[in-house]
Amino acid sequence: MSAIEIETVDKSFGKTSVLRGISLSIRSGEFVAVLGPSGCGKTTLLRALAGFEPIDRGSIRIGDTLLSGKGRHVAPEERGIGVVFQSYALWPHMTVSGNVAYGLKIKGLGRGEREQRTARVLETVGLTEFAGRRPAALSGGQRQRVALARCLAMDAGLVLLDEPLANLDVHLRGEMEEEFARFHKTSGATMFYITHDQSEALALADRVAVMDKGRISQFASPSELYSQPANDMVATFIGEGQIAPITDFQPDRSGYGFARFFGEQVRVRSRPSAEPRATARVAFHPGDLKLSETGGLGATIRRITYRGDILRVELSLGPDEHTFFMNVPAPARIETGQRVAVTLADGWVLPDPKAEEASH
Numbered sequence: 001m002s003a004i005e006i007e008t009v010d011k012s013f014g015k016t017s018v019l020r021g022i023s024l025s026i027r028s029g030e031f032v033a034v035l036g037p038s039g040c041g042k043t044t045l046l047r048a049l050a051g052f053e054p055i056d057r058g059s060i061r062i063g064d065t066l067l068s069g070k071g072r073h074v075a076p077e078e079r080g081i082g083v084v085f086q087s088y089a090l091w092p093h094m095t096v097s098g099n100v101a102y103g104l105k106i107k108g109l110g111r112g113e114r115e116q117r118t119a120r121v122l123e124t125v126g127l128t129e130f131a132g133r134r135p136a137a138l139s140g141g142q143r144q145r146v147a148l149a150r151c152l153a154m155d156a157g158l159v160l161l162d163e164p165l166a167n168l169d170v171h172l173r174g175e176m177e178e179e180f181a182r183f184h185k186t187s188g189a190t191m192f193y194i195t196h197d198q199s200e201a202l203a204l205a206d207r208v209a210v211m212d213k214g215r216i217s218q219f220a221s222p223s224e225l226y227s228q229p230a231n232d233m234v235a236t237f238i239g240e241g242q243i244a245p246i247t248d249f250q251p252d253r254s255g256y257g258f259a260r261f262f263g264e265q266v267r268v269r270s271r272p273s274a275e276p277r278a279t280a281r282v283a284f285h286p287g288d289l290k291l292s293e294t295g296g297l298g299a300t301i302r303r304i305t306y307r308g309d310i311l312r313v314e315l316s317l318g319p320d321e322h323t324f325f326m327n328v329p330a331p332a333r334i335e336t337g338q339r340v341a342v343t344l345a346d347g348w349v350l351p352d353p354k355a356e357e358a359s360h
């Protein structure tokens with residue numbers, strides 16, 4: 001299976017620009033999730049990759065083959081791409097094995113090979129005993145597995161999944177996440193997984209492309225998105241991130257530095273290339289604020305929400321009473337209205353947008 005190169009793809013519907021200069025290099029066998037708020041263009045990108053949607057500009061390649069771009073548009077059925085939609089798209093009148101074998105028949109495979117291959121992929125996805133059932137007699141998760149089996153049978157080196165878990169209950173979602181991970185491992189296929197659920201994206205993907213208003217905001221590993229967001233959108237979208245102003249930022253060129261957080265000196269992380277700045281902004285998560293017994297910043301507890309193993313605490317901080325959220329391990333002896341001292345244990349200094357612009 002070859003790598004996928006999506007280069008500066010634009011797509012508009014009438015006057016609405018939906019994809020704006022999308023570029024993504026996806027490695028062979030990689031599990032990539034595309035994550036973003038509703039309407040940001042995720043499905044349109046998937047449809048462009050699958051060949052259901054012609055693009056206005058740019059190109060899409062698999063290996064050396066140009067699929068879309070420069071006056072060329074390869075038809076969906078000729079792209080060798082498997083697609084799993086949330087609505088499953090199974091034939092209701094066919095059995096499970098009929099659904100899996102159908103594509104093979106169209107491909108011109110003889111009966112013997114069809115049956116053999118169908119039996120093999122049904123075993124891979126654990127559906128052998130359901131081979132004779134019709135889709136109506138299957139659970140949502142089982143239908144998903146039929147759709148996956150179909151991709152496997154067709155030897156799809158690239159599998160596109162559009163919100164495949166959206167119709168499933170929470171329990172089944174967990175099981176199917178494992179199923180997708182297993183499928184990825186055993187098939188070696190490249191996976192392109194669209195979702196607006198970040199826990200799904202972060203749990204499954206090698207790299208996540210965060211989309212915002214038709215652009216890629218950041219394309220990075222889950223841990224990099226979480227701990228080194230490239231901009232405000234990613235910082236606040238991932239992991240309940242928050243942003244606060246800092247002053248007197250002094251980086252030390254090793255990826256760390258010091259700054260003043262509401263006047264208190266804190267240690268922060270930044271890009272090693274970051275320059276000193278009189279004012280900057282720091283991104284952090286609710287778990288990065290800690291209650292302190294030995295001094296720190298004065299804060300007032302505004303609200304406490306019980307979340308099982310943690311308490312989610314809403315605080316107001318600093319002279320302007322900024323609102324922030326902090327996680328406190330439960331149980332804890334704190335109450336609404338209480339004055340407490342907090343410290344910022346970890347934070348990431350957001351890159352300077354002006355410096356970014358200058359470097360491009």
Ligand SMILES: Nc1ncnc2c1ncn2[C@@H]1O[C@H](COP(=O)(O)OP(=O)(O)OP(=O)(O)O)[C@@H](O)[C@H]1O
Nearest residue numbers: 013016018036037038039040041042043044045196
């Ligand atoms: N065929 C179409 N004609 C006109 N506008 C369209 C068409 N398809 C999508 N759009 C518009 O393009 C934008 C992006 O839609 P898209 O379905 O790609 O977003 P999405 O990120 O997948 O959203 P969601 O998570 O809600 O499914 C939306 O504003 C949508 O209304």
